[in-house]
Amino acid sequence: MNKFLSIGVLSFAFVILLSGCGKKEEKKLDVAPKKQVPQTKKVNYIPYNLPSDASKITGLSCPNRNKRPLAIMYSGDKSARKYFANLSQADFVLEMPHRPMHGQPRLMGVFQCNEPEIVGPMRSGRVDHMSVADSLDAVFVPWGGSSVTKAFMKRNIVDHIDCNGEVAPAGGDACFRRSGPMSQLEKASTSVPKLREVAKKAGFERESKMEGFPHQGELEKSKRPNYGKLVVKFQDPYRVTYEYDKETNSYKRFIFGAPDIDYATKKQYAPKNLITIITKKEAWYSQKDYKAEGLEDPWLGVDPAHKKRDNGGYPNMQLGDPWFDTVFEGKARIFMNGQEIKGTWKKEKGVGKGFKFYDKDGNEVHFVPGQIWMHVLGHDKHVSYEDEQEHLEKAKKLNPTQK
Numbered sequence: 001m002n003k004f005l006s007i008g009v010l011s012f013a014f015v016i017l018l019s020g021c022g023k024k025e026e027k028k029l030d031v032a033p034k035k036q037v038p039q040t041k042k043v044n045y046i047p048y049n050l051p052s053d054a055s056k057i058t059g060l061s062c063p064n065r066n067k068r069p070l071a072i073m074y075s076g077d078k079s080a081r082k083y084f085a086n087l088s089q090a091d092f093v094l095e096m097p098h099r100p101m102h103g104q105p106r107l108m109g110v111f112q113c114n115e116p117e118i119v120g121p122m123r124s125g126r127v128d129h130m131s132v133a134d135s136l137d138a139v140f141v142p143w144g145g146s147s148v149t150k151a152f153m154k155r156n157i158v159d160h161i162d163c164n165g166e167v168a169p170a171g172g173d174a175c176f177r178r179s180g181p182m183s184q185l186e187k188a189s190t191s192v193p194k195l196r197e198v199a200k201k202a203g204f205e206r207e208s209k210m211e212g213f214p215h216q217g218e219l220e221k222s223k224r225p226n227y228g229k230l231v232v233k234f235q236d237p238y239r240v241t242y243e244y245d246k247e248t249n250s251y252k253r254f255i256f257g258a259p260d261i262d263y264a265t266k267k268q269y270a271p272k273n274l275i276t277i278i279t280k281k282e283a284w285y286s287q288k289d290y291k292a293e294g295l296e297d298p299w300l301g302v303d304p305a306h307k308k309r310d311n312g313g314y315p316n317m318q319l320g321d322p323w324f325d326t327v328f329e330g331k332a333r334i335f336m337n338g339q340e341i342k343g344t345w346k347k348e349k350g351v352g353k354g355f356k357f358y359d360k361d362g363n364e365v366h367f368v369p370g371q372i373w374m375h376v377l378g379h380d381k382h383v384s385y386e387d388e389q390e391h392l393e394k395a396k397k398l399n400p401t402q403k
Contacts, residue, residue: 041361046217046337048369055113056212057091057136059369062113068159068208069112070195071133073142075123076106078237080186081255085264086116088371093271094132095234096376100283100315103235103378110138111192112208118178118264120189122163126314127152127298128376131321134158135347135354137210139199143175143188146314148284151301157323158351159204163190169202171195211354216366218249219337227388228338232276232375240375242274244338249368251335272370274335275357277345279327280318281378286311296323317376320347320355332357333383336368340385 048059055062057069069091074084076098087093090109098106108129109119125142127149133140144164145153153160153167160167163175174194177187200206228244230251240260242251250270253260259268284298286307291297298316299307318327329346334357343359357365377383386394 041363043359043361043363045366046219048215048217050215054215055091056208056210057110057112058371059213059215059367060113062091064113064115066207067112067196068199068204068206069110069136069138069210070192070199071108071110071129071136071138071140072119072190072192072195073122073125073129074107074109074119075121075186075188076104076238077123077186078256080121080123080182082261083121083180083182083186083263085118085120085189086114086262087119088262088265088267088269089114089116091371092136093371093373094129094376095232095240095373096128096132096317097234097281097315097378098126098129100281100312103381104238105234105375108133110136112138115192115196116264117191117193118189119192120178121182121186122175122188122190124164125149127324128315128317128319128321130158130160131319131323132355132374134351135210136212137208137352139195139204141171141190141195143190147302147306147310148298148314151299152323154301159199159202161195161198161202163188169198171198174198209352213357213372214364214366215369218368219339221246221249224249225338225388227386227391228335228340229386229391230274230276230335231384232377233381233383234375234377235381242271242335244335245270246338249337250370269373271373272336273367273372275345275372275374276333276335276377276383277319277330277375278377278379278382279330281380282316282318283312284310284314284316290324293326295326298324317378319376320345320349320353322350322353333385334365335385340387341365 051061053061053065055065087109091112092110094108095105097103122143124144130140140160150167161171163171175190178189224246230242232240241254245252250272253269318325320328332343332345334341341359346356
């Protein structure tokens with residue numbers, strides 16, 4: 001009897017021990033840390049009543065919102081800039097170097113909403129300009145181009161009109177030399193309404209298919225800063241300064257130590273939105289095997305004499321073009337509402353793919369209604385920005401007694 005009792009007691013104790021072990025294991029599982037799902041910080045965009053006929057670029061009312069934009073090349077020469085006509089009427093402006101050996105920028109004005117009769121002085125364009133034009137579904141309009149650019153236009157990869165008449169379709173009467181005090185070269189100009197006629201005859205698609213940019217409202221005046229200064233350090237003497245204007249919520253542009261004035265409107269350029277991008281600036285080299293990198297051959301269609309002459313002479317900015325680039329995103333600094341946004345630019349590879357801009361938390365940037373001016377600099381250049389707080393601190397250091 002005692003034998004059986006002993007066995008029963010031992011069995012019961014063993015069951016209790018197993019049960020206790022199970023409870024301990026269960027408790028261990030209960031206190032195991034749970035994975036935390038990262039939360040993206042969302043931004044509260046300022047409400048904006050987008051007009052029913054809003055431009056996809058500016059967000060402003062635009063009777064021509066369904067028309068293809070025209071991306072027209074402006075000169076970059078110092079002497080030509082004082083004769084720039086109607087660049088202030090462009091919806092989007094690109095400013096970017098046009099040679100690998102120096103940082104002098106040329107400009108491209110993208111016109112959709114406004115259709116000025118005189119635009120210029122014009123100059124030749126590069127493949128990078130053509131790519132940005134394509135990102136906005138715009139017809140590319142240079143006055144000539146580099147051998148690589150002209151060969152590319154001859155292949156009809158993108159819609160274009162050559163005002164120099166070397167590549168079909170030529171601009172014809174839409175491209176002319178205007179009268180005035182400027183030199184013969186600086187007189188090269190065009191007309192947006194007449195370019196539209198050329199585009200129609202060429203059979204280009206007339207309706208815009210661009211995605212454009214999202215928009216938000218402007219910061220109320222009482223919340224805007226009193227000061228902001230951006231310096232875009234293109235090669236001297238083409239360094240550009242912008243000073244924030246609280247009253248108009250825009251950025252007044254200065255160059256060569258003076259206000260930058262539109263020759264046609266007599267008004268100082270004052271974009272609402274500024275974009276600055278620094279990226280790698282390369283050159284076209286005849287000895288480089290681009291196809292081995294999965295890219296197109298930039299020299300296709302270029303005769304041997306021009307290939308030899310232009311070897312290393314024209315730039316390729318790594319800015320997400322679908323033919324010759326390997327970089328499709330990078331850092332960007334964006335300025336609007338008197339504030340700086342440090343973020344990124346991205347561009348999906350492919351013809352007709354637009355740029356997208358994001359803040360540091362991954363939210364897509366919403367621009368304020370108005371002109372966008374994008375600056376692209378080579379990797380050897382940079383930009384600087386001084387906000388209101390920095391400005392006050394600097395002033396205090398210079399004059400410690402000032403309250």
